[in-house]
Amino acid sequence: MGTGKTEVGKKLAEKIGYDFIDTDELIEKKTLMKISDIFENFGETYFRKIESALVDEVSRLDRKVISTGGGVVLKKENMNVLSKNGAIINLSALAETIYSRLKGKNDRPLLIKADVPGEIKKLLEIRKEYYDRCDLSLATDNLSVDETVQKILEYLKQVIPDIA
Numbered sequence: 004m005g006t007g008k009t010e011v012g013k014k015l016a017e018k019i020g021y022d023f024i025d026t027d028e029l030i031e032k033k034t035l036m037k038i039s040d041i042f043e044n045f046g047e048t049y050f051r052k053i054e055s056a057l058v059d060e061v062s063r064l065d066r067k068v069i070s071t072g073g074g075v076v077l078k079k080e081n082m083n084v085l086s087k088n089g090a091i092i093n094l095s096a097l098a099e100t101i102y103s104r105l106k107g108k109n110d111r112p113l114l115i116k117a118d119v120p121g122e123i124k125k126l127l128e129i130r131k132e133y134y135d136r137c138d139l140s141l142a143t144d145n146l147s148v149d150e151t152v153q154k155i156l157e158y159l160k161q162v163i164p165d166i167a
Contacts, residue, residue: 012025015155020160026072
């Protein structure tokens with residue numbers, strides 16, 4: 004969260020002529036609930052089940068740029084299904100950058116804590132080994148959306164034949 008996944012994903016999809024899918028948006032549409040309400044009413048485990056089912060569904064689609072929540076990487080099955088039909092790209096940022104980008108937003112259930120910067124650091128630390136397994140990792144701290152898209156495009160041209 005706060006790394007630019009949605010903005011970069013939309014722009015990348017437009018550039019390569021793919022459709023853009025945001026799994027968090029789809030979850031909210033399908034459940035008719037905000038993710039924060041799902042967490043509050045049913046818990047993270049329930050949310051992750053819904054998320055995994057949706058990831059399995061969208062990973063089978065062709066010519067899509069899929070933006071997922073940062074916790075998708077925590078389940079090996081999610082990574083396996085996503086990697087079968089494309090490249091997995093991790094957009095990262097320093098905890099301080101994420102905090103400044105998310106400051107004032109209260110729609111992030113995992114960050115409703117007294118020490119938000121500390122919680123961000125903790126999440127990044129827990130997830131680091133999972134993020135390291137992605138095909139490409141890009142730090143977005145000092146990159147514009149356009150620069151990030153360009154770097155992703157350079158990579159994708161090498162690994163996906165129909166992207167020119």
